[in-house]
Amino acid sequence: MTDYFEDLLNAIRDLRQIMKDITYKLYRDAELTLPQIGVVAVLSEQGPCKVSSISKYLGLANSTVSGIIDRLVKKGIVERTRLETDRRSVVISLTEGSDQYYVKYKEKRDIFILEKLKDLNPSEAREMTDILLRLNGYLKDSRESH
Numbered sequence: 001m002t003d004y005f006e007d008l009l010n011a012i013r014d015l016r017q018i019m020k021d022i023t024y025k026l027y028r029d030a031e032l033t034l035p036q037i038g039v040v041a042v043l044s045e046q047g048p049c050k051v052s053s054i055s056k057y058l059g060l061a062n063s064t065v066s067g068i069i070d071r072l073v074k075k076g077i078v079e080r081t082r083l084e085t086d087r088r089s090v091v092i093s094l095t096e097g098s099d100q101y102y103v104k105y106k107e108k109r110d111i112f113i114l115e116k117l118k119d120l121n122p123s124e125a126r127e128m129t130d131i132l133l134r135l136n137g138y139l140k141d142s143r144e145s146h
Helices: 003-030 034-046 051-058 062-074 099-117 122-144
Strands: 078-082 090-094
Touching: 003 034, 003 099, 034 051, 034 062, 034 078, 034 090, 034 099, 051 062, 051 090, 062 078
Parallel strands: none
Antiparallel strands: 078 090
């Protein structure tokens, strides 16, 4: 691997950590942990899901996600529902109004990030967008092939 590729990999890691830090900072007022934010985000974007689907999406063990969900149930943010067709299956969903946790966060996050990006000129912004879209495509293709 050349230095450029290592630099790219390090930049991706750094960007991921920065986004996690921003997420934590913006959600701190909601009194949710980062893993709880992750579950709320998945449910907001995907709709009701089984624990296994949430686990797969977040890259966490089912037992870990179950514990996170237990705490979110106690806070009244999510609920468990048994499926009528299979009483053994449980679906996790946001309680009414709880999607606002994610909507408000996403709004705050987008405003925060856009404020930081405003110093880019349009051609720099377009170039970065093109590169990130290509990178997303490469990584998404490899994720689906494994």
